[in-house]
Amino acid sequence: MARYNAKEAEQKWQAAWNAAQAFLTPTVSDKPKCYVLEMFPYPSGRIHMGHVRNYTMGDVIARFKRALGFNVLHPMGWDAFGLPAENAARDNVSAGKNSGINPREWTYANIAAMRSELQALGLAIDWTREFATCDADYYTHQQKLFLDFYKDDLVYRSEADVNWDPVDMTVLANEQVIDGKGWRSGAAVERRKLSQWFFRITRYSEELLRALDGLEKWPEKVRIMQKNWIGRSEGLRFSFDLSNLTKLDVFTTRPDTLFGASFVALSPDHPLTEELARDDEKLRDFVAECRKTGTAEAEIETAEKLGYDTGLTAAHPFDPDWKLPVMIANFVLMGYGTGAIFGCPGHDQRDHDFARKYHLPILPVVVPEGEDPKTFSVAAEPYIGPGKLANSRFLDELDVEAAKNEVASRLEAQGKGKRTVNYRLRDWLASRQRAWGCPIPMIHCATCGVVPVKESDLPVRLPDDLNFNVKGNPLDAHPTFKHVDCPVCGGKARRETDTLDTFVDSSWYFARFADPFSADPVNREAVNYWLPVDQYIGGIEHAILHLLYARFFTRAMHATGWVKLDEPFESLFTQGMVCHETYQNAAGQWVEPAEIEKRGDKAFLKAGGAEVTVGHSEKMSKSKKNVVAPMGMIEVFGADAIRWFMLSDSPPERDVDWSEAGAEGCWRFAGRIHRLVTEAEGLAPVGTAVGEVSGAALELRQATHKAIAAVTDDLTHLRFNRAVAQIYTLANAIQLHAAADAAVRREALEAIVLLIGPMMPHLAETCWEVLGHKTMLVDTPWPAFIEALTRSDNVTIAVQVNGKRRGELTLALGAPEDAVKAAALALDGVVRVLEGKAPKKVIVVPNRIVNIVA
């Protein structure tokens, strides 16, 4: 029999699935549904191993659920707006090829290339539903949603201090600033005051936080990250009366420490600071100095506390005669709370640093248990823990919680304060000064202000003839795009030239997949049937950005009547990265894996044979050149072997090391399965019932049914690596019992072929055909198992004395306790250790273990 030819099989079955429209999904159906979705890719041009891992996992689930009888939706699309396309066009221009690429052509060419690569993996995808977010037919609906949100006050325009990325020449959302740097460019972000478009995500701060508890099928890690990002803190907002007769609002989570206050501090960006700076040159210099400090971690850690005394004083809310100095302090952030605080150096590290530098009083007002209030000192370091109040008049002797309540109640009663909940989460700044994005459907009119584009005028199309040989946003520089008539007064007006953050595009694509042909943004009937996504899979790097925005968008779409749910993703799985060793030559330059040859632990250049340094295994990245292209590997080992590799060995949430030896092992296993099927002789015909069997045949039957039960359970729980191990075990059993009963062997072979179906679909179809089936395996239900056959007749029971293993017994399953006990006590090893003494106690765990306490 010929050896398994993966390439032939893959072409044959992919064509057969296509011809049969095997993965075409009805829009709605009476069958129970299962929506399996992997985070859609950015069309960079070619797939990488991370895609292969992600889409293979999703495909296994989709095929498994389908075999279980679900109506499965498993679509694919393209997150197609974004900077790389623009940069490619710009590079093209600077290379002098003016006739060349524009972002649209670049993007669609990449999509075509990547589509065929994904198809080579044999994914069970309904390609009729494919769309790209840069399709006008997609973004027109996004513009419609934007206008709906605008009507509902979920979108607004506001001037604010925003993050400006000087390299990408655009503003960024808070979520896109990592360690003070732009998430794509890595450039230090600058602060600019600009008028920008925002989504009012903070309307749902509380809800987004609370609903996290209900997302039981999300990784705990992601929920914690979102919780921290939303950053809820309960406290008190109250006002100080200032000596210039104005009031100053501050926020605190520690109202209990109010009698330990020794100053009030304003942010350098506080409106009052700006007001004061108008007539104070020194203050202006000070503010400028503060703004120099970067926001990078290292800078913040080493940054000195800087303060400026305004000369103003603030009256203590419980003692009008107690005056506190009003300072400007560089560590007070305008973006949190009210941008002003009262400083209590005794119980806050930052206030402590500040007070020491500016020689302000440091007074303990909370004293830990066991300390004497008269001697307890916070001069050296602040005390943050629990304790009883002291030096605090009417609060003395109260514990911290009671004191917080007391202060809050009194200030509320006086009308000076209010208990409030503060969130770290800011509104989502969603406008970008970029050309390759969804145009914001708004118009600026000198007389009417900002007006929405009429729905009948949608879509606002991106022009094709953008000139990238300009500074700034090519949309803004376009000769006609921005010149429009005002939809209200009809006068000359200016079209908004900012586009939407690409994270907007990915915030609702999952809903569009339910019916990508709908004339509305979503087909309500279709989304009611398909949403939520039953299983969403992607990288942990989207734990906050994409997943938080999508949760917000779903709520906003609920509020505007498009969907009837709040949470888009029922179950989330975050898969690990694909890593590879790194290599560096003598000059310290990175070397690609394809250029080296391994001998033992050492690696050498194929050309020239010079030794290279083998570095740690890291996430595959272009910069480290440790990338292995999937297509080359599929060419060598076949798609099924690569899929199998991605599923075996490592648990799916953990990082996996790519290794060619591992892929080769998978390829060999594919061949072994093929041989087991093709070389099986004298199999019973298709459909033969299995009769009563014993001996080797019974053992094989039991192995078969155990494997079906275990693989079913493992795939249900996404434990692909264990499912793979179970299948190896069954393969070993089939090989061992190659001479067993003809019907039993057929049962075993059919089972193993069906079990590998979701993971190695082409091989499985081939084997299914060899076994004599006329219908395709994709149309075959998942195999059932017989419970009684998943248990062996005999069990091996370990026998311990004082917890130490001294022997084992092989007994019939369910042997009576007395017999087990007697047999255990008679074991040589047990007798030797007991030395004739009677045991104190014997614990028998049925069918598992006996522990004798001597």
Place this chain on the structure above:
RNA sequence: GCCCCUGUGGCGGAAUGGUAGACGCGGCAGACUCAAAAUCUGUUGCCUUCACGGGCGUGCUGGUUCAAGUCCGGCCAGGGGCACCA
């Protein structure tokens, strides 16, 4: 600084509180072969013993339990997230 996760053979990793190391990779030995490849079979935690056997073993350290990789406390190491957030 705060929060979270992970530490098991040469390697990737299994293990509802109940025989630690399933399964795979790698290694070793053998069969087939003139030979090699491919394939198949056996073996493979460490120490000790001719052997039977014995001892030690899940980062370290205490504890709970008849029984701990698993539960609890305290450390150590590695990784991740957040961070002048009042």
